[in-house]
Amino acid sequence: MKRTVKKLRSSCGESIVETLAAILVITFAGLFLFASIITAARINKTVEDTNAEFHTQLLTAEQQSGNLDGTVTIRDSGLFIATLDVEYTGGSGQLTSYRIAEGGG
Numbered sequence: 001m002k003r004t005v006k007k008l009r010s011s012c013g014e015s016i017v018e019t020l021a022a023i024l025v026i027t028f029a030g031l032f033l034f035a036s037i038i039t040a041a042r043i044n045k046t047v048e049d050t051n052a053e054f055h056t057q058l059l060t061a062e063q064q065s066g067n068l069d070g071t072v073t074i075r076d077s078g079l080f081i082a083t084l085d086v087e088y089t090g091g092s093g094q095l096t097s098y099r100i101a102e103g104g105g
Contacts (some may be wrong), residue, residue, distance in 0.1 A: 039104070039105075052072055054095070057090060057095035060089055060090065061090055061095050061096065061097035062097070063089075064087070064089050064097060064099065067085075067087040067088065067089055067093050068087065068088055068089070069085070069087060069101065070085075070086055070087075070088055070089070071083055071085055071086065072084050072086050074097065084100055085100070085101040085102075086098045086099060086100055086101055087099055087100075087101050
């Protein structure tokens with residue numbers, strides 16, 4: 001009987017404040033994990049969209065469809081070397097493919 005009373009009066013164990021603090025830490029860790037997962041998903045979506053656009057531009061450049069005519073000036077350290085007539089695909093911030101126009105140069 002003395003053992004039981006002694007055990008009940010013992011101050012060993014966790015207090016309510018310690019328990020609430022542990023719950024708070026676990027909650028913040030869960031929120032941080034959730035926010036990290038959402039951010040990673042957004043980054044993955046952006047990369048997938050950018051990659052798909054790049055592959056579309058690459059395919060267009062490789063097929064050289066939608067060719068436009070233009071002129072390319074070649075310079076070395078500011079010195080004029082040559083001007084060539086070219087056909088190009090792409091441009092305006094897109095992947096651009098050039099080739100010398102037939103009979104051009």
